[in-house]
Structure formats: C-alpha cells, structure tokens
Amino acid sequence: MSELQWKSALYHLRSQIVSGELTGGTKLRASHLAVEMGVSRTPISEALIKLEGEGLLVRDKSGFTIRSFALREVHDAIDLRGLLEGAAVQKAAERGVDQAELNKLHRSVDELEQAIVDDDVAGYDQLNLTFHNHLTELSDSDILIAEVQRSYRFPFAGPSAFPTGHSDSARFRNSLIIGQQHHRQIVAAVSCREGARAFALMYEHAKLAHDNVRAAIKNRETAPQLALVKNA
Amino acid sequence: MSELQWKSALYHLRSQIVSGELTGGTKLRASHLAVEMGVSRTPISEALIKLEGEGLLVRDKSGFTIRSFALREVHDAIDLRGLLEGAAVQKAAERGVDQAELNKLHRSVDELEQAIVDDDVAGYDQLNLTFHNHLTELSDSDILIAEVQRSYRFPFAGPSAFPTGHSDSARFRNSLIIGQQHHRQIVAAVSCREGARAFALMYEHAKLAHDNVRAAIKNRETAPQLALVKNA
DNA sequence: AATTCGGTATTTGCATGCAAAAGTAACTTA
DNA sequence: TAAGTTACTTTTGCATGCAAATACCGAATT
Incomplete structure (x- = not known):
C-alpha cells in the first residue's frame, strides 16, 4: 500500500x-x-x-x-508525436498483426463511434488514448513504444489533449468525424500491411491537434492545457 | 571552476x-x-x-x-535515431537554409573526405558528429533537436558509435565511402529543398550502423560500446 | 523613476543519522 | 538436493543540520 x-x-x-x-x-x-x-x-x-x-x-x-513553451514548440511537440506514432503504426503494418488484434482495433473504433454519438467526451477521450496505445504497442518495439509515451508528456501534446470545452462547436464535431475517418483508415492500412499509408494517416491525424490548439487559444480560460504556453 | x-x-x-x-x-x-x-x-x-x-x-x-539491451533494441534505437535525424533534415530542407549554412555543410563534407584519406578515424568521428549536429540544428526546432540528441544517449546508437577497430577492414572502408555519398546527397537534397529525399537518405544513412553492429559483435572484445548488450 | 547597494532571510547542495527494507549466508528440514 | 528459516550485514529512503549561495527588500544615489 x-x-x-x-x-x-x-x-x-x-x-x-x-x-x-x-x-x-x-x-x-x-x-x-x-x-x-x-x-x-x-x-x-x-x-x-x-x-x-x-x-x-x-x-x-x-x-x-x-517550463514555458512558445506556441511554435507546442506545434513541434504535436508533430513529434505524429512522427513517432506514425513510425509505430508503419512498423506494425509492415510486420503484420494477427486477426485477433485487428478485431480488437475494429471494436475500439466502433466504441469511439458510439462515444461520439452519445456525446460522451470523457469516454471518447479514454477510449481514444487506449486505441492509440494499442496501435503503438503493435509496433512490438519497446524503444519506440517508450518514446511515443514520452512524446505524450506535455499536457498539450498527447492524443487526447483537447477533449473538453468545445464539443458543441461545429469545428470540434468535424474534427471528431475526420479523426474517426483517420482511425478507420489506419486500421485498414495496418490490416493491408500498407506501412507508408499507415504512417501518412497517423502523421496527418496528429495534425488535427494543431487546429485544436488554435481553437483552444481563442478560449484560453477553458483550456488549462495551455497553462505552460507563453504569451496569453 | x-x-x-x-x-x-x-x-x-x-x-x-x-x-x-x-x-x-x-x-x-x-x-x-x-x-x-x-x-x-x-x-x-x-x-x-x-x-x-x-x-x-x-x-x-x-x-x-x-540496463541491458537485447540486440533487437540496439537496432530499434538506431532506427529511432534515423527517424528523428531524418525528420530534422526534412524540416531543414523544406524550410530552406541559406547559402552560408550550405557552404559550411559542403566544407564539413570535404573535411570528412580528407579525414578518410588520412585514415584519421578519431578526426572523422569528431567531424561526423559535428556535421550531424549541424544538420539537426538546421531544423530550427528546439523540440526536435533535443529529441535527436536524446536518441544519441545509448553508446551504440549515436552517429559515431562504431568508430574504432575496423578501419582496416574492407567492409568498414566501404561503409565510410557509402556514408560519404549519403552525406553529399543529403546536403544536395537540403540545398534543393527536397525534404522527402533528405529524409530517406538520412534514414538510410542510419541503417549503415546496423552492419557496423553486426561486425562489432564478431569482434566483441574490441567493441566496448556493446558492454550493455545482452548475450555475448 | 530606475539602478545600485547593503543587509537580512531563505534556500540550496551536501553530509550524516537512523529505522526499515533488502541482501547474504550458514543452518535446518523435507 | 532443494526449499525454507533465521540471524546478521548492508543499503536504502527519508529527516535534518549546516555552510555557502541566492533571493528579497528597503535605502541611497543618479
């Protein structure tokens, strides 16, 4: 204890x-x-x-x-996460993952879909993190897994960094829809062992967070993740 | 003091x-x-x-x-370095670097060439590290620069990890020649702002180290970098 | 008003004491 | 012989003391 x-x-x-x-x-x-x-x-x-x-x-x-971060560093940290997560799914795709894992991935995506329908932001957040972790682990590289986890260490850089506060905005809803498309296509790419496609999709997926950062800055008071970011 | x-x-x-x-x-x-x-x-x-x-x-x-490392982790750590260094030069290429920096890069490559001709292994090693650091810094991303440096932390993963002991072997000489070709083409790619090419070259450049690891394992006694690697 | 300058109050870096945890090893038992 | 068991040794995690470094703050100077 x-x-x-x-x-x-x-x-x-x-x-x-x-x-x-x-x-x-x-x-x-x-x-x-x-x-x-x-x-x-x-x-x-x-x-x-x-x-x-x-x-x-x-x-x-x-x-x-x-530590304080310049806005540029926030975006760089998000890109770094995209790079590392992308490398992980590429490795997973090229290595090949068995059907049981693919089924679990499909189920995860379905659950994410349901969370969106239910407008369950907290649930989506949790499921999303689990999904990303699962994908990363499929790389089967402890070194890479550790570095991906490390890239989550800043409060604005993780895959579920901006969950709250805007579930009612059209922009945020759209980003969830696009993110889901990414999720589905990443699983498809892994399934077809299309490594380069999986990488590109995951890298682009992280790029979604750039818009979330910009939106969060406009309502800074509701975005505690930005407490480390310089200049209002 | x-x-x-x-x-x-x-x-x-x-x-x-x-x-x-x-x-x-x-x-x-x-x-x-x-x-x-x-x-x-x-x-x-x-x-x-x-x-x-x-x-x-x-x-x-x-x-x-x-810590002890499995051989697989050694290779994964080298790939991680290639990924990060590759991302750095890609960013540098796409951002564009000014002529003064390009001149410095060309000069570095020439000095590396001279070190090979002189069979100055220690000098090559030092120049090579400086060259890699310079390329990385051209990314102009403090976050990425820090992560690249971090990827050098294992004694077998840095860009100058296997300098000694085999300068007389044909394989090692060849790897220096191929490495120099990579160096020149990376500078060319950065110069032409060809980001994807710069990335691919740098990633491949790191892959050279995989062979160096294999060679070092065969003469393990002369490779202190492998003191952390499991199973003889 | 902005700087500079003292003097005081904190705070840090390091050394060390101590109880609890973990290692060590000889011995006992199944 | 292998698996406890026990008594002994070492080491750790934490608390705390202390000198030197640093921060803090008001007064004096420009």
Missing part, C-alpha cells in the same frame, strides 16, 4: 502542472513544497529532478522553474 | 557506463560509490536518478542496475 514518498510527490506535482494549477514560469522551492506536503526535502528533490528529466521543469543555478 | 558534485558524479558514471568499464547488469550502490568517489550519498543519488531518466539505469525496489 504505502507508496514511496518521492513517487506521490512526483504524481502530485505533475498533476498540478499538467492540470494548469501551476502555470509556466512558476518557481518551485523544495523547502516550501516540503512543508506544504508534510515531508522532508529529500523526496521532493527527487521528484523535481525527475520532472526536470521529463522536460516539465528547467533548473537554473538556484532551483526549479516550471 | 568548482563543478557541482552531482554533475561530476553524473559525468563520471556516464562515461564509465558508455565506455564499457561498467557492463550491463551491474548493480550500482550509492553508499559504495559515495566512498569510492569521496563524497556523500546525496550527490550520487542525484546522478543515479538522472541516469535512470536517460535510460541507462533501471531501478528496482532496492537500487539501480545498469
């Missing part, structure tokens, strides 16, 4: 950062956080070092600061 | 790992390393945590162990 203290500190801090509760540029003081969380500075420091390794914090000569 | 202690511990340990002085599977004990390096366990722990973040160590419930 009893979680290691540095782990709970890590989870707690990370969730505060990605949820936008702490915004980019904020200075994190180990001594302050220690009393706040009721532990000593040792496990806090360990958590801060790990978060620096994840790229969420930067360390200057006196302590850690929450 | 006075380097932080955790930094020197980090550099020292990392160099011991990548040089093969410490082999995969070795357990690293903070308390032991502390007396060995004449400091307390605090800065040692910090270095170990960072090395875990780099993927060189794994942490089980009682301490850190030097």
Whole structure:
C-alpha cells in the first residue's frame, strides 16, 4: 500500500502542472513544497529532478522553474508525436498483426463511434488514448513504444489533449468525424500491411491537434492545457 | 571552476557506463560509490536518478542496475535515431537554409573526405558528429533537436558509435565511402529543398550502423560500446 | 523613476543519522 | 538436493543540520 514518498510527490506535482494549477514560469522551492506536503526535502528533490528529466521543469543555478513553451514548440511537440506514432503504426503494418488484434482495433473504433454519438467526451477521450496505445504497442518495439509515451508528456501534446470545452462547436464535431475517418483508415492500412499509408494517416491525424490548439487559444480560460504556453 | 558534485558524479558514471568499464547488469550502490568517489550519498543519488531518466539505469525496489539491451533494441534505437535525424533534415530542407549554412555543410563534407584519406578515424568521428549536429540544428526546432540528441544517449546508437577497430577492414572502408555519398546527397537534397529525399537518405544513412553492429559483435572484445548488450 | 547597494532571510547542495527494507549466508528440514 | 528459516550485514529512503549561495527588500544615489 504505502507508496514511496518521492513517487506521490512526483504524481502530485505533475498533476498540478499538467492540470494548469501551476502555470509556466512558476518557481518551485523544495523547502516550501516540503512543508506544504508534510515531508522532508529529500523526496521532493527527487521528484523535481525527475520532472526536470521529463522536460516539465528547467533548473537554473538556484532551483526549479516550471517550463514555458512558445506556441511554435507546442506545434513541434504535436508533430513529434505524429512522427513517432506514425513510425509505430508503419512498423506494425509492415510486420503484420494477427486477426485477433485487428478485431480488437475494429471494436475500439466502433466504441469511439458510439462515444461520439452519445456525446460522451470523457469516454471518447479514454477510449481514444487506449486505441492509440494499442496501435503503438503493435509496433512490438519497446524503444519506440517508450518514446511515443514520452512524446505524450506535455499536457498539450498527447492524443487526447483537447477533449473538453468545445464539443458543441461545429469545428470540434468535424474534427471528431475526420479523426474517426483517420482511425478507420489506419486500421485498414495496418490490416493491408500498407506501412507508408499507415504512417501518412497517423502523421496527418496528429495534425488535427494543431487546429485544436488554435481553437483552444481563442478560449484560453477553458483550456488549462495551455497553462505552460507563453504569451496569453 | 568548482563543478557541482552531482554533475561530476553524473559525468563520471556516464562515461564509465558508455565506455564499457561498467557492463550491463551491474548493480550500482550509492553508499559504495559515495566512498569510492569521496563524497556523500546525496550527490550520487542525484546522478543515479538522472541516469535512470536517460535510460541507462533501471531501478528496482532496492537500487539501480545498469540496463541491458537485447540486440533487437540496439537496432530499434538506431532506427529511432534515423527517424528523428531524418525528420530534422526534412524540416531543414523544406524550410530552406541559406547559402552560408550550405557552404559550411559542403566544407564539413570535404573535411570528412580528407579525414578518410588520412585514415584519421578519431578526426572523422569528431567531424561526423559535428556535421550531424549541424544538420539537426538546421531544423530550427528546439523540440526536435533535443529529441535527436536524446536518441544519441545509448553508446551504440549515436552517429559515431562504431568508430574504432575496423578501419582496416574492407567492409568498414566501404561503409565510410557509402556514408560519404549519403552525406553529399543529403546536403544536395537540403540545398534543393527536397525534404522527402533528405529524409530517406538520412534514414538510410542510419541503417549503415546496423552492419557496423553486426561486425562489432564478431569482434566483441574490441567493441566496448556493446558492454550493455545482452548475450555475448 | 530606475539602478545600485547593503543587509537580512531563505534556500540550496551536501553530509550524516537512523529505522526499515533488502541482501547474504550458514543452518535446518523435507 | 532443494526449499525454507533465521540471524546478521548492508543499503536504502527519508529527516535534518549546516555552510555557502541566492533571493528579497528597503535605502541611497543618479
């Protein structure tokens, strides 16, 4: 049961950062956080070092600061995810996946479809992440899987980064429809062992997030994922 | 002058790992390393945590162990580097780089050529790394640059991972000649803003390393880069 | 008003103490 | 012989003390 203290500190801090509760540029003081969380500075420091390794914090000569991202970096991070996820599905397609896995993929896409019909945004979000994870794992490359997961580490870069707030807008509905088309065609490409097509579709799929970022910036108050992004 | 202690511990340990002085599977004990390096366990722990973040160590419930890699992971790591470097040069090509940068690239390739003629393996190695870094930086994407650098972190995955030991073999000479052809054509592709071609060439360029791995395995004793690779 | 300059209050980097966890190894039992 | 069992040793995770570095803040100067 009893979680290691540095782990709970890590989870707690990370969730505060990605949820936008702490915004980019904020200075994190180990001594302050220690009393706040009721532990000593040792496990806090360990958590801060790990978060620096994840790229969420930067360390200057006196302590850690929450990193800020230029808008350009947000788009680059999304492209990086598309590149890595694309490489993963390409590998899966060229390697070939058995029928049982293909059936699971089809079922996932159907469930995503249903979530859209039900307007179940949270459910869609969860299913979408599972679907992306499943596709990535089919690459059967632990190195690539790890790097794809790593590319999700910024709150605006993951495959389900902008789920909330706009389910009523026409633009968002369209992006879900187009995303579903991508999903179906990616499964088809994997099924037909068309690696290059699978790559291109997945890369394009990630590009959808670029529009979501632009839309989120217009209603910034409803987009806590942007708490790390510079200049309003 | 006075380097932080955790930094020197980090550099020292990392160099011991990548040089093969410490082999995969070795357990690293903070308390032991502390007396060995004449400091307390605090800065040692910090270095170990960072090395875990780099993927060189794994942490089980009682301490850190030097990671071991299956041969398949070695090849996957090389492919990952090719993918990321390829994406970087593609971006550079499509964005367009000015003549001054192109001149520098041409000069680098000429210097590499000269190093081959002189049979200056160490010099080639250094120039090659500089050349790859320069190409990567031309992508003008800090996110991508950082990920490319990160992909170099395993001692067998970087662009100059297998420099030594075989400069006399015909195979190694051929691989240098082919590599130079890649270098020249990559610069040409960037110059002509042919992004897809630049990507394909760079990806293929990394594939050269696969043969170098196979060759190195046959003379394992002369290849300290393989100290982290499982099963002889 | 913006800078510069002291002096004070924090904070960090590192060392170290300690209880609990994990490793180690000789011995017992099936 | 293999699989516990027990007693002993080492190591870790965390708390904390301390000196040096850094931040903070108001006063003096331009």
